[in-house]
Amino acid sequence: QVQVVQSGxxxxxxxxxxxxxxxxxGYAFTGYYLHWVRQAPGQGLEWMGWINPNSGVTEFxxxxxxxVTMTRDTSISTVxxxxxxxxxxxxAVYFCARANLLVGFxxxxxxxxxxxxx
Amino acid sequence: xxxMTQSPSSLSASVGDRVTITCRASQSIxxxxxxxxxxxxxxxxxxxxxxxxxxxxVPSRFSGSGSGADFTLTISSLQPExxxxxxxQQTYSTPSFGGGTKVEIK
Numbered sequence: 019q020v021q022v023v024q025s026g027x028x029x030x031x032x033x034x035x036x037x038x039x040x041x042x043x044g045y046a047f048t049g050y051y052l053h054w055v056r057q058a059p060g061q062g063l064e065w066m067g068w069i070n071p072n073s074g075v076t077e078f079x080x081x082x083x084x085x086v087t088m089t090r091d092t093s094i095s096t097v098x099x100x101x102x103x104x105x106x107x108x109x110a111v112y113f114c115a116r117a118n119l120l121v122g123f124x125x126x127x128x129x130x131x132x133x134x135x136x
Numbered sequence: 137x138x139x140m141t142q143s144p145s146s147l148s149a150s151v152g153d154r155v156t157i158t159c160r161a162s163q164s165i166x167x168x169x170x171x172x173x174x175x176x177x178x179x180x181x182x183x184x185x186x187x188x189x190x191x192x193x194v195p196s197r198f199s200g201s202g203s204g205a206d207f208t209l210t211i212s213s214l215q216p217e218x219x220x221x222x223x224x225q226q227t228y229s230t231p232s233f234g235g236g237t238k239v240e241i242k
Contacts, residue, residue: 053231055180063172063180063223063233077230080137113179120186122170122227126179 020044022052022114024127030104030134037100038130040114047095048072051117054088054099056110057129064110068117069097104134138162138226142234148242155211157237159224164204168228171200171209174236175220183222184209214239 025039040052054066067078069088076088082101090097101108112130115123139162149155159169167187172180182191184200187207197212211218219241224234 055233062236063174063225065231065233079230115179117227121189121191122182122185122225123172123180124182124185124191126181129179 020116020125022116022125022127024112024114024130027131028133030132032105032134032136034104034134035100035102036104036132037098038112038114038132039096039098040127041094041096042071042116043095045116048092050119052090052097053115053117053123054086055113055115055123057113058107058110061110066099066112071095071097101132104132106134108132109134138165138229138232140224140226140232140234142222142224142237144237145235146238146240148240149214150242151214151216153214153242155214155218155239157209157222157224157239159202159207159209159234161205161207161226161228165226165228167203168226169200169202169207170225170227171198172223172225173218173220174223180223211239 021043023041048071051068053068069076071090087100114127116125118124141160169187171184174180188200199210201208221236221238223236
């Protein structure tokens with residue numbers, strides 16, 4: 019069965035970086051884009067970007083340009099999202115989600131809480 | 137960027153009620169519109185894709201309609217497990233989500 023499993027919660031200081039992993043299983047890893055979406059406490063969903071696990075090509079939302087990197091390791095079916103120069107308003111749950119071209123985001127990770135606090 | 141506007145932002149309803157949530161895009165997005173349900177502490181769950189197609193395993197009381205810029209999610213008979221927040225999402229261009237609609241118990 020398809021599973022998307024993320025790394026655990028992180029606590030970071032302002033100005034630091036965080037790297038969240040997302041391991042996929044149960045399907046052809048290189049066949050589906052993986053997207054990152056975040057949700058601040060009590061707020062809605064915010065799309066951050068995607069990575070094509072086959073080519074490594076990425077696209078990011080304008081507001082994260084210059085601060086976010088997405089990479090993949092096909093040998094372990096894992097993608098990574100790194101966010102740098104963290105601020106308090108980056109405190110959020112970060113989700114990765116598989117994008118099925120015709121269907122939408124059909125499988126989601128459990129979410130990773132990133133807390134930015136001095 | 138395409139902006140997605142949902143209404144209402146919240147509603148109160150009783151078990152058995154028919155519930156309708158609307159989503160409007162800032163430009164035409166054809167039928168590239170998906171609906172998700174999110175419960176507290178959980179990841180969103182895909183309900184409807186392509187504006188009107190029911191995702192596998194989702195109860196038939198959920199339905200979606202619309203095309204172009206105006207879309208609707210309908211729950212025909214609200215069940216206790218349906219109290220949640222609902223989001224629309226466009227995938228016509230770089231994805232974006234609506235602000236959400238919280239469905240609460242009356």
